[in-house]
Amino acid sequence: MKKIDKYITEKVENTLQAFDGIERAKIKPFLYTRLQARLEKKAIQSIETGMLSPAFQRFAVIMIMTVIVFNIYTATRFFINSSTDASLSTSEQLFIEEYYPSTPTLYNISQTLSNP
Amino acid sequence: MxxxxxxxxxxxxxxxxxxxxxxxxxxxxxxxxxxxxxxxxxxxxxxxxxxxxxxxxxxxxxxxxxxxxxxxxxxxxxxxxxxxxRRLKRKKRTGILTWISSQDPEPAFQVSDFNHPGVLAEKREQAKILIMAIDKLPENQKIAFTLHKMEDLSYEEIAEIMKKSLSSVESLMHRAKINLRKDLSDYYNS
Structure with a gap:
C-alpha cells in the first residue's frame, strides 16, 4: 500500500514539473500586417456604426425636422407676401379704373357727340 | 514606470x-x-x-x-x-440545452485535448494531464499558476497584473498547488 502511495506521489510531483523547461509558444508570422488590416476594418466599421448610432439618428431627425419647418415657414411667408401684393394691385387697379377709365363711359360718349 | x-x-x-x-x-x-x-x-x-x-x-x-x-x-x-x-462557457451551456431539447446524439461543443507547443517532447503526456487539472482550478488560481509557470513571471508581477497583494498571490499559488496535487492523485488513483 505504501509502495502504491509513494508511486502516485512521485507521479503527481513529476506531472507538476511538466512545465519545467517550457519554451514560449511563437505566434504565426506577419502579425503586424494582420493587425493593420484588422485596425483598418475596425475603423470603417466604427464609421458605419457611428452612422447607425442612436445619437446620429436623433441628430439626423432633428436636422430633417428643422429643414421641413424652415421650408414651411419660408413658403408661408412667400404666400402672405404674394397675397398682399395682389391686394395692393387690386386697389391700384380700382383707383385707375375709377379715375382713369380706359373704356369710355356714357358721359364721355354724350360729351363727344355734343362737341364734335 | x-x-x-x-x-x-x-x-x-x-x-x-x-x-x-x-x-x-x-x-x-x-x-x-x-x-x-x-x-x-x-x-x-x-x-x-x-x-x-x-x-x-x-x-x-x-x-x-x-x-x-x-x-x-x-x-x-x-x-x-x-x-x-466565459463566452465559450455560455456557448457550451446553450449547446447542451439545444442538445437536450433537440435530442441530438452529440452536444454542439467539445473540449479539445490541447498540448502547449512549447512543452518538451518527453513531458508532453504529463503536460496534457497537468493542463486538464489546471482547467479545473478556480479562475484566480488558474491565472496565477499559469502566469507563473508558463510565462515565468514573479509573484510581484502577477500581483500587479491581477491587482492583488503579494500575500494574496502567494496564497492563490499555495491553494492551486494543493488542489492540483489532490486532483492529480485522484486521477492516478482511478
Missing amino acids: LKTDHILVKRLKNGDEVAFRQLVNDFQDKVFNTCISLVKDADDADDLTQETFIEVYHSIHKFRADSRLSTWIYRIAVNKSLEHL
Whole structure:
C-alpha cells in the first residue's frame, strides 16, 4: 500500500514539473500586417456604426425636422407676401379704373357727340 | 514606470506608428503565450493577441504611469482570454440545452485535448494531464499558476497584473498547488 502511495506521489510531483523547461509558444508570422488590416476594418466599421448610432439618428431627425419647418415657414411667408401684393394691385387697379377709365363711359360718349 | 517605457508610451500617445510596430514586435510572443496558455487553442490565441494589441492601440491614452507597460499589456491579454472563456462557457451551456431539447446524439461543443507547443517532447503526456487539472482550478488560481509557470513571471508581477497583494498571490499559488496535487492523485488513483 505504501509502495502504491509513494508511486502516485512521485507521479503527481513529476506531472507538476511538466512545465519545467517550457519554451514560449511563437505566434504565426506577419502579425503586424494582420493587425493593420484588422485596425483598418475596425475603423470603417466604427464609421458605419457611428452612422447607425442612436445619437446620429436623433441628430439626423432633428436636422430633417428643422429643414421641413424652415421650408414651411419660408413658403408661408412667400404666400402672405404674394397675397398682399395682389391686394395692393387690386386697389391700384380700382383707383385707375375709377379715375382713369380706359373704356369710355356714357358721359364721355354724350360729351363727344355734343362737341364734335 | 521604466524610462524606456515612458519614452515608448509618449510616442504611442502621439500616434507614432513605428513605436506601435516596435511594441507589437516586443510583446507579440508574450501576449500569444499568455493567451494560448489560458484558452488552449492556437487560432483563438492568435485572434486574442490581435484584440489585445487593438485594445492597447485604442486605450494607450488611458495608460497611467503607476504601473509598468508590460504589466498593463499582460492584464489586457488575461482579461481578453477570460472574456473569451466565459463566452465559450455560455456557448457550451446553450449547446447542451439545444442538445437536450433537440435530442441530438452529440452536444454542439467539445473540449479539445490541447498540448502547449512549447512543452518538451518527453513531458508532453504529463503536460496534457497537468493542463486538464489546471482547467479545473478556480479562475484566480488558474491565472496565477499559469502566469507563473508558463510565462515565468514573479509573484510581484502577477500581483500587479491581477491587482492583488503579494500575500494574496502567494496564497492563490499555495491553494492551486494543493488542489492540483489532490486532483492529480485522484486521477492516478482511478
